[in-house]
Amino acid sequence: MSASIGAVVVKDPSLHLKPFTGFRNNNTPYSSTYSLLLDKRINPFTSSASPASIRAVSTPVKKEASAAETKRSKVEIFKEQSNYIRYPLNEELLTDAPNINEAATQLIKFHGSYQQYDRDERGGRSYSFMLRTKNPCGKVSNQLYLAMDDLADQFGIGTLRLTTRQTFQLHGVIKKNLKTVMSTIIKNMGSTLGACGDLNRNVLAPAAPYVRKDYLFAQETADNIAALLTPQSGFYYDMWVDGEQFMTAEPPEVVKARNDNSHGTNFPDSAEPIYGTQFLPRKFKIAVTVPTDNSVDLFTNDIGVVVVTDDNGDPQGFNIYVGGGMGRTHRVETTFPRLAEPLGYVPKEDILYAVKAIVVTQRENGRRDDRRYSRMKYLIDSWGIEKFRSVVEQYYGKKFESPRELPEWEFKSYLGWDEQGDGRLFCGLHVDSGRVKGVAKKTLREVIEKYNLNVRITPNQNIVLCDIRPSWKRPITVALAQSGLLPPTYVDPLNITAMACPALPLCPLAITEAERGIPDLLKRVRSVFEKVGLPYNESIVVRVTGCPNGCARPYMAELGLVGDGPNSYQIWLGGTPAQTSLARTFMNKVKIQDLEKVFEPLFYSWRLKRKSKESFGDFTNRVGFEKLEEIVGKWEGVPKSSSRYYLKLFTDKETYEAVDALARVENKSAHQLAIEVIRNYAASQQNGKSQ
Template sequence: MTGPGSWDGRGTAGLAPAAPRPWPPATLPAKRSKVELIKENSNFLRFPLREELETEAPNINESAVQLIKFHGSYQQADRDVRSGKAYQFMLRTKQPAGIVTNQLYKVMDDLADEFGSGTLRLTTRQTFQLHGVLKHNLKTVMSTIIKNMGSTLGACGDVNRNVLAPAAPFKNRKDYLYAVEAADKLAALLAPQAGSYYDLWVDGEKVMSAEPPDVTQARNDNSHGTNFEGSPEPIYGTQFLPRKFKIAVTVPSDNSVDILTNDIGVVTIVNEADELQGYNIYVGGGMGRTHRIETSFPRLAEPLGYVSKDDLLHAVKAIVATQRDYGRRDDRRQARMKYLVHDWGIDKFRSVVESYYGKQFETFQTLPPWKFESYLGWHEQGDGKLFFGVHVDNGRIKGDAKKTLREIIESYQLSVRLTPNQNLILCDIRPSWKSRITKTLAQVGLLAPRHIDSLNLTSMACPALPLCPLAIAEAERGIPSILKRIRAMFDKVGLKEADSMVVRVTGCPNGCARPYMAELGLVGDGANSYQIWLGGTANQTRLAQTFMEKVKIQDFERVLEPLFYLWKARRTSEESFGDFTMRMVLLIQMPGIVAE
């Protein structure tokens, strides 16, 4: 049944698809989540956010809280403050491939000091997070970012998030350049179009560069029923997507982007002459889950197929339309695309996507093994200049390190790239500057990787307490001492510096730091309590498995030390901790472990 105000299965009222499809979505479900109704009645993300921003209250109401996410902000409260709610806002930027101009970096650094908490945070999706912004300063901060060629649009909310690509600024590697170009175009294709972002934050002024013609053409193409004809949001409609959506682009073998954890993974394929041929596409990855809900789980993406170089935008749009129309609208826990792929199976999912795409996918191309690349330390760019990957503990830039980074970036007019591992790359460095920059960074503890504990180099943690409302345990504030304790355990059992592993810690099961891919993942499941996940790989290609639950932080040595003894005593030559635990330890009942 369709008509004014009714549900037509396409996520908006009274707008029929332009072309029939063989699997029409169900009509109005018996129950839709509260967020669905908020989106539908928001006038494309405007109401009641605009009205709430104009009140004197330090916070906004629940409907506005849901809408401001699409604009790139979360309302938070400092949970360390016990007397009342200390409301503030977190802003997240959006820049494909983590590319940050010299101007934008300086602006973000200034905003952190003037309107934020005095720190910048680098995220696992190559963006900045600015914490501590008060409501009455939101418009000033947002408009400043926009007018300096930055953006927060779509950094949160039920839309495509920041598109990842390898952060290495290689100028002589066409495959890397193709990956960045694809990330840029996919981000532009799937950005919200209705204009509320510019209406609210810069009074309707559209401060943006022209998009490539092929992006405009792909967005407007409705030959296979992917669009809402005549809508300000041709792809998203009034309901937008059922949940958040994540895309990463990379080149064969480079898994610096955790490719298999994304809703869509794209791999550039070039020929022997470095000419772009097409793209492999993965679908169905995702990390989020809920404790004690067996129907929620982390999942790796799987191959969907291959498309030619001219078809990527249309293929990705078809995948997004499939998730939009068939993803769960009644239960947000089940609304990510990974559950749709899991429930249908890859063959049915491919068939439905092909009905929107208008073509069949070609055979997935053979790829070499994946390798994790951190790009820390000094590297050649390929144009006579260098880049330096700076390790930033848990992505938090603060204090003297923040001041020194700003001085270097400003003095040498450097551009910056953010990595998916919470680090930062200084680009376009002349060889003659290398020694001075190295020395200056070292003076504030920003050392070359050979001087940093190997456990720290690959670890990650989410912000968690005190600001994230979902956190139930420490992560960013807790991981420094956790890594020191692990190193002490290594020393006690006789493991060497080279015997490292990937450690990731999150304060809740949503998995923002991707703990389910770690060799040792710690997932908050109570106050000072964690689930322990074991068995991931250093190249991020295998899911870890739950080993123990409700392990108090003071009991880590009792639980982990026997595992490290076993690893040292029973591993095969060069066997990693993740491979060892997947092979052996998960088969052993914990009470029966004997340290040898």
């Protein structure tokens, strides 16, 4: 038998390499040179092998690694011994136990699932699995939406969750039902492949279904990048549909870019030409958008891609940004959130090759010894952008051009009604924390099914109903409003931009509440606004996470709350409404009952000392944290004369309780609802007079 491994040909009639090409010695770092231990009796599921060592070169050889560099995390060994993410997960799924072992728990992430248990329960653990779909651009077909809605009721906890990466999360699936649920998603043209794990995650793009050249091109590019970086070794379909393939035909430019090895990016003859057996050091995130539209939180991604057009609106190429990431660890200052920075510009026909070169640079050089430092942001922070660009250019085979100048960024929610540009409409609906449940879930299903609508999920945990005929607008509006899915003018502005991660009770990393706590937190922020005299139409970007991993991107918020202890939060300030500025830690260990002691002086000072139309985030950055700490420290309460917008609306308990009961249905305070009623009444009277 003659087996070609990279640039080396191995001749030995007793070798059987095909299923395991690319395995490397546990003592060799994953770098430009890979070691493969081979003998007549290789067991791919153990780390033991006889000493015959053969190098498989896929890229230029680096100098030998030092002993310190050879250390690898446990997850790296699990991946190496897994036969491309199969073993021992395939065996663990067949046992009667409600859970799976440590190695399988890591591997199932690549299949789009996390093992969880209900932390509210006392005594034994009730294990279940969260499934996350992969929907480039947030696109969800009518068929897939209805299937996911059914699965949530039949096998989940009765709710669907819209994520900050434009996907669904389905919670509460028990192990014995995993294959049924997974196969149902696949057979309804969905996927969970790569939604979690050490590989490229869901590729973001603006959710608005505009029929415009730049938006269509951004979405097409996101689809192609997602296809380029999809695993090829078949482990997903082997596991869940017994090897049956449901993949759609790929554009020829994607296949060509994946197979191209002109600059040493690929593992020749490998089942995973881009990923190899080890995949990436950690998760990898990509977003594509058009100028001005920062609905995707562009700068929080490992790679940000922006369409550049000519004066006629025709796409010409892309600006590329690299090195964003949100995760960090409390009290470990060497971990930090980071914004992506400009790498350069590429013509439109080169985008797949440029993205592949960046991914391979991270694959070859990202740390694999300590997962806290394995994201690409740490590689760029260590090297600097110039060295990083130089290495990427070796894999790309060209020099990057200078980035093109772009207009300023804006956050776009795409809530409410708008025209697609093809004679049809779309309707963006706000969903608190992305949790689709109860009457709203039932009504959404009825509307989507009745009108055969496709939908899109936004990076802000909301949903867009697409392809609506103008004649359907009124009946759809009425049906949605009756279920509490109101037009954005009837939603508190604070809720429009707020986000929270699921946190407790199912996330094993959560330190404190986020999704379950944010409704009350937003009411408290609104109450403080009213107390210090800020008008109802005033808003700030509030994001809450139960731990420092940053799943709801709190480090981009104007007010970020990050769980750092039981009922305790770090307070982050300094993000901006357009999500172009990184927040910073303002205070640590603030107990939940003491938040108003911080909010009041900050919001009062903002109202009193802000410049014209200055956002809260810009105000905190301009004034500086030292001065703000002084203001909070000396705070003695809001002067009575300051609450000029605050009206005492309730003179008797019965009226208050009646209004409060109505307000709770819409997740508002009694005061908020009463103010809205008064405002709407005043507006209608004014309109009547003007007519």
